[in-house]
Amino acid sequence: MRLPETLAVLAVRHAVREWSTGLPPAELQVAVALSGGADSLALTAAAVAEAAAVDALVVDHRLQDGSDEVAAVAAATARSLGCRSARVLPVEVTGTGGMEAAARTARYAALDAARAGLPVLLGHTLDDQAETVLLGLARGSGARAIQGMAPSDGPWGRPLLSVRRATTRQFCADLGLTPYEDPHNSSPDFTRVRLRTEVLPLLEDVLGGTAALALARTAEQLRADNGALDEFADELLSRAxxxxxxxxxxxxxxxxxxxxxxxxxxxxxxxxxxxxxxxxxxxxxxxxxxxxxxxxxxxxxxxxxxxxxxxxxxxxxxxxxxxxx
The missing domain is CATH 3.30.465 (Uridine Diphospho-n-acetylenolpyruvylglucosamine Reductase; domain 3)
Structure with missing residues (x-):
């Protein structure tokens, strides 16, 4: 599928290309975690344009009626975008720590089992990073929590951490794609949703639209600082x-x-x-x-x-x- 060269499309493609720096496109093979939402749809389409082969992995958490149909539509969309394959992965969401934590654990386990040795790209954006930093600050969890998510972490890749959520939505509009709107993403029952819909907009208003960018920049700086501290700690352990x-x-x-x-x-x-x-x-x-x-x-x-x-x-x-x- 040939992508239009709009600002949003070029921004997402550039982010994927920058994430994969050092590996020629002809050799790049990845899996993409596709939910059907705007972020993962944009990531999937951009990955198809930038990589030699893309396998879409669609996790069906089975927490809502009709989730199997949503997953099937997402898989079909992935194939139409040019993915080499698209698989639906049904999971059981159980365990302690609340539904969000249990769903995350089940999702990552399913993706890891299905990736067949490939890195898995996740559609986390700059806005997601800002929310993660705010959660870490509020919980007093220390520098590791405030450093947010890493662009590369084991098998997980997050190419869109420099891309705003509005850009992925515009990407989908430019391609004529209709993202799935998960009702959980607008439910005030979840702390992260309230951060997204109430706290961050207020901070953006007070700080002149720079809050999310500043939080993401803080996370990047802390990752560098934590890396240095980890090296010092390893040296201390070797002596102790x-x-x-x-x-x-x-x-x-x-x-x-x-x-x-x-x-x-x-x-x-x-x-x-x-x-x-x-x-x-x-x-x-x-x-x-x-x-x-x-x-x-x-x-x-x-x-x-x-x-x-x-x-x-x-x-x-x-x-x-x-x-x-």
């Missing part, structure tokens, strides 16, 4: 032990931001799940404010046991204790 025990004297001599990052990386490497800021702060007290206090319980123990970080003989260790005790 990085195995089953860490030397508190070595940790205590480091800058707090580096020390806490190193401890977090150590916990994750030991199989600890759900490392929270409260855990890190209390473990940090074991290192720099030692008063003989007890250990810090963290997640990850097998049934009937729990993992506890304790200080013994000047070293942090991870112990497995009876949960009832």
């Amino acid at each position: 032990g990085s195995g089953l025990a860490l030397d508190c004297a070595v940790l205590g001599a480091a800058a707090p931001a580096v020390r806490r990052r190193a401890v977090r990386a150590w916990l994750l490497a030991q199989g600890v799940r759900g490392v929270a800021g409260t855990h890190i702060r209390r473990i940090d007290e074991l290192v720099v404010a030692w008063r003989g206090q007890g250990g810090v319980a963290v997640g990850g123990g097998v049934r009937g046991t729990r993992l506890v970080v304790v200080r013994e003989h000047g070293r942090l260790t991870l112990a497995r204790t009876d949960r009832e005790r």
Whole structure:
């Protein structure tokens, strides 16, 4: 399909081309997560124009009546745009953390299982990035949350993080495509929707239309800063032990931001799940404010046991204790 050379079409195509820099178009093969919305439709069409082969993956969350028909239409549209293949992936949305989190987990698992070794392009835009940064700020989740989404993250690619949502909508209008409007995306029951429809518009009005751009720029700067801090933390771990025990004297001599990052990386490497800021702060007290206090319980123990970080003989260790005790 030959695409018109409008401003919106060229902007989206340029974003995809920039994301794939270093790989000739003749060799570029990708999968695209297609929901049928404007962002993923524009991404799919641009990817077809810029890559040698594109496989569309349409996740059917089965949360609404008629979702199978929506998925089928999206797959048919993908084929008409020139995708090499288009598959519908039905999923079961279950689990804790709310419907949004459960749907996200099911979606990513299905995409990962179906991608056949290809990178998967996701239609996240600059506006999505701004919303993610605001959520991280509101939750006090630290620099990792505020850094937002990365353009490339394992098998996931996000070429449109520099593209506004209005541009993808104009792209679809220029091609005569009718995006699917998911009712969940306008429901005030979801925090992200209220950020999108109430908070960000107000910020844009107050700040003269620069809020989303500024938030996205903040995320980009923080990703660079976090990358440097991660390198410092890795070096600290190599000196402190990085195995089953860490030397508190070595940790205590480091800058707090580096020390806490190193401890977090150590916990994750030991199989600890759900490392929270409260855990890190209390473990940090074991290192720099030692008063003989007890250990810090963290997640990850097998049934009937729990993992506890304790200080013994000047070293942090991870112990497995009876949960009832």
